[in-house]
Amino acid sequence: MTTSVGPEIDALVRRDGGRMLSRLVADIRDFQLAEDSLQDALEAALVHWDRSGLPRSPVGWLLQTARRKAIDRIRRSANFRSKSAELTALIELDRDFEPVIDADPIADERLKLIFTCCHPALAPRISVALTLRSVCGLKTEEIARAFVMSPEAMAQRLVRARHKIAKAGIAYEVPEADGWGERLQSVLAVIYLVFNEGYAASSGELVRGELCDEAIRLGRLVHQLCPGEPEVEGLLALMLLHHARSNTRLGLAGELVTLEGQDRTQWDREMIGEAREILQGALRRGRAGLYQLQAVIAMIHADAPSFAETDWTEIALIYDSLIAVEPNPVFELNRVVALSYAVSAEMALKRLERVGAALESYQPYHAVRADLLVRLGDMTAAGAAFERAIALSGSAAERRFLENKLRAFCGQGCT
Amino acid sequence: MKYMALIYGAPEDSPTPESEEFGPFMEAYAAASERFEKDGVLVAGEGLEDDSTATTLRVRNGKVETMDGPFAESKEQLGGFYIFECANLDEALRYAAMIPSATYGAVEVRPVSDYSDLE
Numbered sequence: 001m002t003t004s005v006g007p008e009i010d011a012l013v014r015r016d017g018g019r020m021l022s023r024l025v026a027d028i029r030d031f032q033l034a035e036d037s038l039q040d041a042l043e044a045a046l047v048h049w050d051r052s053g054l055p056r057s058p059v060g061w062l063l064q065t066a067r068r069k070a071i072d073r074i075r076r077s078a079n080f081r082s083k084s085a086e087l088t089a090l091i092e093l094d095r096d097f098e099p100v101i102d103a104d105p106i107a108d109e110r111l112k113l114i115f116t117c118c119h120p121a122l123a124p125r126i127s128v129a130l131t132l133r134s135v136c137g138l139k140t141e142e143i144a145r146a147f148v149m150s151p152e153a154m155a156q157r158l159v160r161a162r163h164k165i166a167k168a169g170i171a172y173e174v175p176e177a178d179g180w181g182e183r184l185q186s187v188l189a190v191i192y193l194v195f196n197e198g199y200a201a202s203s204g205e206l207v208r209g210e211l212c213d214e215a216i217r218l219g220r221l222v223h224q225l226c227p228g229e230p231e232v233e234g235l236l237a238l239m240l241l242h243h244a245r246s247n248t249r250l251g252l253a254g255e256l257v258t259l260e261g262q263d264r265t266q267w268d269r270e271m272i273g274e275a276r277e278i279l280q281g282a283l284r285r286g287r288a289g290l291y292q293l294q295a296v297i298a299m300i301h302a303d304a305p306s307f308a309e310t311d312w313t314e315i316a317l318i319y320d321s322l323i324a325v326e327p328n329p330v331f332e333l334n335r336v337v338a339l340s341y342a343v344s345a346e347m348a349l350k351r352l353e354r355v356g357a358a359l360e361s362y363q364p365y366h367a368v369r370a371d372l373l374v375r376l377g378d379m380t381a382a383g384a385a386f387e388r389a390i391a392l393s394g395s396a397a398e399r400r401f402l403e404n405k406l407r408a409f410c411g412q413g414c415t
Numbered sequence: 416m417k418y419m420a421l422i423y424g425a426p427e428d429s430p431t432p433e434s435e436e437f438g439p440f441m442e443a444y445a446a447a448s449e450r451f452e453k454d455g456v457l458v459a460g461e462g463l464e465d466d467s468t469a470t471t472l473r474v475r476n477g478k479v480e481t482m483d484g485p486f487a488e489s490k491e492q493l494g495g496f497y498i499f500e501c502a503n504l505d506e507a508l509r510y511a512a513m514i515p516s517a518t519y520g521a522v523e524v525r526p527v528s529d530y531s532d533l534e
Contacts, residue, residue, distance in 0.1 A: 121504060168526050169416045171503035 005049040009042060014210065016059055017137035019110065023063060026109040027093055028070050029086060029172060031134060031162035037073060041066035067094050110135050111221050115174045116165060118186035126161045131190045132197065133158055136214055146197060174225065184226070188235050188291065191218050195239050199246075212243055223278075233282035234292030240275035241298035244268040256401040260307045272302045293322050312342035329358040337368055345375040363392035367402060374409045383410040417458060417527035418499045418507035423491040424520025426465060443515040451497065456510055462495035491520055498527065 144154035198211025319335035340348030359365035370385035451457035
């Protein structure tokens with residue numbers, strides 16, 4: 001079925017879907033019911049808006065309709081009586097709701113939702129998936145792809161998690177400060193994963209700016225909620241520093257442009273300045289953690305006048321600290337890159353072979369290896385490494401980028 | 416909501432009556448129970464005799480079959496329980512963490528089903 005308002009509704013869902021769902025979960029207190037009701041409301045919108053045009057507040061209209069759909073669904077359901085308290089609350093909400101007067105019908109409920117999704121009673125992997133689905137509005141299929149799972153298995157996990165939240169009585173709230181500890185760590189991890197999903201989408205489009213914006217917004221909210229928490233500041237600074245470079249990461253043909261080839265005059269200096277201020281404040285507190293250290297590295301890149309003039313020795317040293325805090329093969333790989341510029345490609349290649357086993361099926365490992373081999377003049381081995389990296393690429397843009405490199409460097413030399 | 420805190424422990428890991436820790440362990444239980452009562456979350460709570468006293472029964476084809484021992488053989492055995500009345504899971508977990516055996520074994524927290532709507 002094609003209707004004239006279809007594209008507008010799609011755009012609305014893309015922009016406000018996550019926020020609407022958060023608001024509805026807050027009102028209805030049931031993830032599944034909120035999602036089903038929003039779906040009902042969107043179907044209704046397709047019919048009604050096509051007939052009478054867009055309402056004055058489309059978001060308000062959808063929220064009110066979804067609430068009414070929820071009331072209908074509760075009335076029809078088998079456990080009607082156990083839901084009577086929710087029903088009464090919803091009917092009251094419906095009566096008080098003034099969609100036209102209400103300028104922003106979505107107060108920020110997303111943080112509560114994130115904290116609920118990141119409850120330690122849920123497995124960390126499922127926390128991330130649930131946040132991506134409920135707060136950021138990613139489709140179940142998209143999340144399944146990112147987690148290398150079948151959509152059916154992912155859907156089942158999400159249902160189980162929602163069921164646990166409802167049945168085990170996990171509170172829908174931001175906990176008191178003394179209950180933050182482990183949950184704050186998960187919340188920060190989830191926000192960073194959302195950012196990364198936008199920054200280097202695991203499938204489809206290479207960059208999904210709206211997810212980056214969303215992650216930064218959430219980072220700011222957590223920052224407001226707990227000012228003076230150095231890792232929160234570190235994460236916010238880190239995201240801002242990456243985001244400041246976002247408009248130079250894609251070439252005219254939509255191909256990936258790495259740090260080396262980016263036009264540094266186009267980086268958002270204002271955003272970098274803001275990140276610097278936040279990061280300096282964090283470092284003064286003397287409790288450096290993973291996000292702060294990564295932000296320091298991003299800051300060194302932001303300050304370097306060119307790729308060649310980057311302080312690679314400093315960067316390699318910070319990777320040492322990072323690996324000391326959290327041994328991680330991806331940090332090892334990044335340290336190898338820094339060392340290749342700070343010391344030599346030859347020494348870096350030797351180090352790389354040592355971390356190889358853990359990264360055998362990780363595309364960047366082979367891309368880095370190919371680059372080092374090119375710099376050392378071993379075109380035959382470089383060609384093979386490029387081929388391996390290309391085979392492991394998730395997105396078309398990434399593949400194109402590597403194929404171009406393969407052609408450029410190995411055009412003549414490789415067999 | 417009502418939550419049941421099921422207390423599991425391996426007998427060899429928990430303080431025995433002969434040990435030095437046993438006295439303080441039992442005092443800690445008394446203090447915990449007092450706290451639960453004072454905070455108004457305590458619905459019920461009992462300790463169980465050790466699992467060698469357990470009898471498991473099944474009814475099959477109208478016949479009762481009994482067996483010696485607990486339902487499932489495992490290192491950690493059910494040793495007792497509390498039932499709490501709490502606002503949400505976090506509150507229940509907070510109280511469950513005060514159960515002295517949590518330090519030696521494990522405490523499983525589960526919401527008690529509400530059948531009030533079935534009547």
